[in-house]
Amino acid sequence: MRIGLAGTGRIGAFHAATLAGLDEVEQVVVTDTLRGSAARLADELGCEPAQDLDELLGRVDGLVITTSTTGHAPTLRRAVAAGVPTFCEKPVATTLVETLELVELVEKSGVPVHVGFQRRFDAGYRRAREVVASGELGFVHTIRANTHDQSPPPAAYIPTSGGLFRDCSIHDFDIIRFVTGREVTRVFGTGANKGDGFFTEGGDVDTAAAVLTLDDDTLVLVSATRYNGGGHDVRLEVMGSRGTVGVGYDDSLAVRSLEADADFPRGPQKWSFMERFLPAYRTELVAFCDVVAGRSPSPCTMTDALEAFRVAEACELSRTSGRPVEVCEIGGAA
Numbered sequence: 290m291r292i293g294l295a296g297t298g299r300i301g302a303f304h305a306a307t308l309a310g311l312d313e314v315e316q317v318v319v320t321d322t323l324r325g326s327a328a329r330l331a332d333e334l335g336c337e338p339a340q341d342l343d344e345l346l347g348r349v350d351g352l353v354i355t356t357s358t359t360g361h362a363p364t365l366r367r368a369v370a371a372g373v374p375t376f377c378e379k380p381v382a383t384t385l386v387e388t389l390e391l392v393e394l395v396e397k398s399g400v401p402v403h404v405g406f407q408r409r410f411d412a413g414y415r416r417a418r419e420v421v422a423s424g425e426l427g428f429v430h431t432i433r434a435n436t437h438d439q440s441p442p443p444a445a446y447i448p449t450s451g452g453l454f455r456d457c458s459i460h461d462f463d464i465i466r467f468v469t470g471r472e473v474t475r476v477f478g479t480g481a482n483k484g485d486g487f488f489t490e491g492g493d494v495d496t497a498a499a500v501l502t503l504d505d506d507t508l509v510l511v512s513a514t515r516y517n518g519g520g521h522d523v524r525l526e527v528m529g530s531r532g533t534v535g536v537g538y539d540d541s542l543a544v545r546s547l548e549a550d551a552d553f554p555r556g557p558q559k560w561s562f563m564e565r566f567l568p569a570y571r572t573e574l575v576a577f578c579d580v581v582a583g584r585s586p587s588p589c590t591m592t593d594a595l596e597a598f599r600v601a602e603a604c605e606l607s608r609t610s611g612r613p614v615e616v617c618e619i620g621g622a623a
Contacts, residue, residue, distance in 0.1 A: 290315060290351065290578065290581055290582065291317075291318060291350050291351075292314050292317055292351050292352070292578075293317075293319070293320070293346065293349035293352045293373075294318070294336075295320055295321070295345065295352060295356055296321060296355035296356035296357070296360065297320075297321040297323075297326045297327050297329075297330045298326070298355065300355050300378065300563075301355035301356075302330055304570070304574065305319055305330060305334055305336060306334055307571050307574050308574055311575060311578065313575075313582075314578065316336070316337055317336040318336065318337045318338070318339050318345050318348055318349055319337070320341060320342055322356075322360075342364065343367075346367065346373055350373075350374070351373060351374045351375065351577065351578070351580075351581035352364075352368045352373050352374070352376070353375075353376045353377075353574070353577070354375060354376065354378060358380065358383055358450065358451065359383060361377055361380065361381050362381060362382040362391060364377075365391060365395075365402070366391070366394065369394060369395055369398045369402070372400055373400070374401045374580055374581045375400065375402050376404075376573075377402060377403070377404055379404055379405055379406060379460075379594060379597075380451065380456075380598055381404060381591065383451055385598060385599070385621060386620075388594070388595055389595065391591060392591045392592060392621075396591070401580050401581075401587050402587060402590070402591055403577050403580050403588065403589055403590075404587075404589045404591065404593060405573065405589070406464070406467075406593070406594075406597070407570050408460055408463070408566065409464065409588065409589055410569040410576065411566060411568070411569040414467070414468060414525065414536050416534075417468045417525060417527055417534055417536050418467060418470075420527070420534050421468055421470075421529075422470070425529075425531065425532065426527060426528075426529025426530070426531050426533070426534065427529045427530030427531035428529060429527055429529045430528060430530065431507070431510070431528040432465060432468075432508070432509040432510070432526065432527050432528065433509075433511075433528075434461040434464070434465060434509065434510070434512075434524070434525050434526075435461070435511070435512045435522065435524050436457050436458060436460055436461055436512075436513045436522075436523050437513065437517035437521070438516075439518065439519075439520050439521045439560050439561065440515070440516070440518075441488075441495065441515035444487035444491075447487055447493050450491075452494075452601075453480065453496075453515070454499070454601045454604040454605045455598065455601040455605065457513045457515075458511055458513045458601060458604065459597050459598065459600075459601045461513075462501075462597040462601060463593065463594075463596075463597040465503075466596060466597065468525065469527075471505055472503065472504045472616075473501045473502070473509075473600045473603075474502055474503065474504050474615065474617070475501070475502040475613060475614070475615050475616065476499055476500070476501050476600065476603045476604050476607050477500045477607050477613045478499040478603075478604035478608040479499070479607075479608055480494030480496060480497035480498070481494055481495075482494050483495065483496065483516075484496075484515065484516050494608070495514060495515045495516060496514040496515070496516070497512070497513045497604075498512045499511045511604075517543060519544065519545065519558060520541070520543030520558030520560055521558070521559045521560055521561055521562060521564065522537070522543040522544070523562070523565055523566075524536060524537035524542075525537065539554070540553070540555045540556060541554065541558050541559045542554040543558050573588075576588050595621055599616055599619045599620075600616060602619045603615075603619050606618075606619070
């Protein structure tokens with residue numbers, strides 16, 4: 290099959306290289322509003338460049354959207370109009386209203402859309418889902434989830450990112466739904482800035498936390514930061530009446546133990562999300578090829594993206610208003 294890719298920045302180049310290495314993908318066709326960027330990547334990977342999105346959509350069986358965040362929604366609309374199965378990095382849109390519009394559009398079109406929440410394809414998170422579903426933990430009462438970046442993104446990224454909850458913690462919100470099979474009903478979010486001034490200037494925070502209540506009264510503690518100097522640290526703990534399991538607890542754990550006899554973790558640490566989730570990124574694109582071929586439905590739908598976005602919206606509203614927020618206050622409930 291021929292897979293197109295729109296957007297040849299850092300994550301786009303990363304996905305293009307992965308696609309080029311898949312046996313089922315005969316050719317990767319790339320485009321970017323910066324034509325020089327697409328041409329350079331095509332030369333580097335042996336891909337085919339396309340002059341623009343319209344040309345690309347006429348030549349491919351499926352599309353991967355890795356443009357800037359503001360480009361996701363318009364590119365997705367054009368792909369759906371062309372009837373091309375599409376993989377779109379999160380978020381599919383920058384606002385709740387536009388996300389709701391896209392959900393309706395995709396549902397009416399019947400075009401399969403796979404949203405890029407790569408943690409669903411990480412082996413540890415998938416095992417956590419199986420353990421919870423099996424009842425091995427008894428009743429689950431508490432979950433801890435964190436996404437701690439080793440260093441902040443460029444200052445120019447912050448005003449268009451959507452904020453820490455929508456850009457970063459949204460992965461935790463999605464994987465909590467995936468692992469537990471439950472929905473978030475209530476949140477209390479807060480945040481702070483102790484780092485670079487461009488976060489405050491952009492209306493964002495560099496560190497945030499939230500307490501979530503699920504629909505079965507499980508409590509979830511979520512934290513995020515742009516400043517975790519010890520390494521990229523993404524973890525999940527699921528605590529039940531019969532035991533506790535954890536994801537992200539290997540020798541790369543970005544924590545230094547102060548116990549006298551402890552030699553764990555031994556390192557080396559991981560320094561970026563691409564390094565941490567390299568196998569998961571490959572697995573999710575293999576899954577997308579199955580979607581394009583019609584062998585399976587989307588493993589992460591527009592509705593999944595909407596529900597994670599609604600939780601992020603609720604957390605941001607809670608942070609800015611200083612009060613708990615019921616997720617039903619946020620529009621678009623199923």
